Amino acid sequence: MIPDIFYVKRRTEEYPGTFTLHIKKKDDQPQTSFQPGQFNMLYAFGAGEVPISMSGAPHSTSVYIHTIRTVGLTTQALERLREGDQLGVRGPFGRGWPVEKTTGKTIVIIAGGLGLAPLRPLIYHLLSKNRDATDIHIFYGAKSQPEMLYSDELKNWAQQLTLQTSVDMATPGWQGNVGAVTSLLTTAKIDPENTIAFICGPEVMMRFAIQELIKKNLPRTSIYLSMERNMKCATGHCGHCQWGPTFICKDGPVFCYEEIHDWFHRTEV
Structure with a gap:
């Protein structure tokens, strides 16, 4: 699959080392729509190619939005892009969040650090459906307040739904919870018969989040998480992202916990 040529329409610095690109097709034609939870190869x-989750509104075909952390040569090259600069894009790829299963459910969204980016399109989708805000609960944790993504949107979401935040390290002026985001779950009231949970973040955080949800009797079939592995082809042919019997790029990156619980708790897989 040959990459399409896109250009940077806007670039936003989230915090040092993390930035957001708003990109558009070179010919200004509408982009392909995508499902929340899918990703593109940028x-x-x-320099090279990397998989980056969609982090914009799924119903918008004017631009793709990607939030990126600088961790290697390719992301360093993407970080140097400015408005008008070009890049290649393949996608969208993968299986996204099962939005069709959210109807009539209480939604629990658990995000750690950059894990909020793949969940952001899901939040956009839920808010676009004019849902009862009391049915949407977001638990978001970051290393510190300056390293929280989308600070302006967090303020807006706090006015529309239930948002609880936590930081690993408090900075001057922080008055919220200090500790892992999973500590917020210990006192959360969850109806296991009418709740669906979506989780994205570091794997260790997701493991502890799942443990808390299981303690509250949430079925494994009601827990979804987004996995990350090294991807190259994005179509399940090269084998770089094989994880047990699955390919993260093709069968995921979103999985139901019921599908993968045996593999999820194995080390070095």
Whole structure:
């Protein structure tokens, strides 16, 4: 699959080392729509290609939005892009969040650090459906307040739904919870018969989040998480992202916990 040529329409610095690109097709034609939870392969010319989750509104075809952390040569090259610069894009790929299963359910969203980015399209989708805000609960944790993504949106979401935040390390002026985001779950009231949970973040955080949800008797079939592995082809052919019997790029990145619980708790897989 040959990458399409896109250009950077807008670039936003989230915090040092993490940035958001708003990208558009070179010919200004509408992009392909996507499902919340899917990803694109972004190609930095002369550097390489990396999988990056969609982090914009799924119903918008004017731009793709990607929030990226600088961790290697390719993401460093993407970080140097400015408005008008070009990049290659393949996608969207993968299985997204099962939005069709949210109807009539109480929604629990648990995000750690950059894990909020793949969940953001899901939040946009839920808010676009004019749902009862009391049915949407977001638990978001970051290392510190300056490292929280989408600070302006967090303020808006706090006015529309239930949002609880936590930081690993408090900075001057922080008056919220200090500790892992999973500590917020210990006192959360969850109806296991009418709740569906979506989790994204570091794997260790997701493990502890799942443990808390299981303690509250939430069925494994009602827990969904987004996994991350090294991807190259994004179509399940190269084998780089094989995880047990599955390929993260093709069978995921979103999985129901019931599908993968045996593999999820194995080390070095």
